Amino acid sequence: MLKRFEASQRPRPKPGEVCELCGTPVPEEHGHVVNVDSRELMCVCRPCYLLFTREGAAQGKFRCVPDRYLYDPYFQLDASQWEQIQIPVSMAFFFYNSSMERFVAFYPSPAGATESLLDLDAWREVMAANPSFEGILPDVEALLLKQEDDRFECYLVPIDSAYELTAVVRLNWKGFSGGEEVWDRIESFFAALRGRSAVVGLGPRGQREPQESDGG
Secondary structure (H helix, E strand, O other), rough: OHHHHHHOOOOEEEEEOOOOOOEEEOOOOOEEEEOOOEEEEOOOOOHHHHOOOOOOOHHEEEEEEEOOEEOOOOOOOHHHHHHHHHOOOHHHEEEOOOOOOOEEEEEEOOOOEEEEOHHHHHHHHHHHOOOHHHOOOOOOEEEEEEEEEEEEEEEEEHHHHHHHHHHHHHHEEEEEEOOHHHHHHHHHHHHHHHHHHOOOOOHHHHOOOOOOOOOO
């Protein structure tokens, strides 16, 4: 009883600074798990995070969000395909929803993450043309796309990074066009993303670039 009383008198962490599974305080940099049923992204301490690194833990109800960032400079997508998969803006993220057993699409907006109706046949063609991202993990990883003039950049990111971009847009958007500040923050976000992403890619037509001869 004394231990419980002493614990109750300690300063309580601010909301969002404790593990949402066990209540242990967590540092600013901490892991996340996804509740597959509710689609909730939960802040967790390191021990709780490690509980869900094994496939099938908790009967698949919770899945840990990995720390994998990939960029494919050969990503193939054109403006007509972008229009066909029905994304109305220049940025969107896609992930495989295991509950629905299909890919879903969202785009950042001033109102938050907005779902876009996804033409699944068109999206299958996009995935088939870009084998670098075949290993995307359901529920916890996303493909983040950004249009740059007549080309598209694509990154494989943890799902919490996709929602981080959504927060950047939601919190900084002003007026009809967003304002200069939000676009500067978006560019900074993608610059940081490029800096931390491992480069992958099979090259044009799925062929790796030839290696330079070492003379052997």
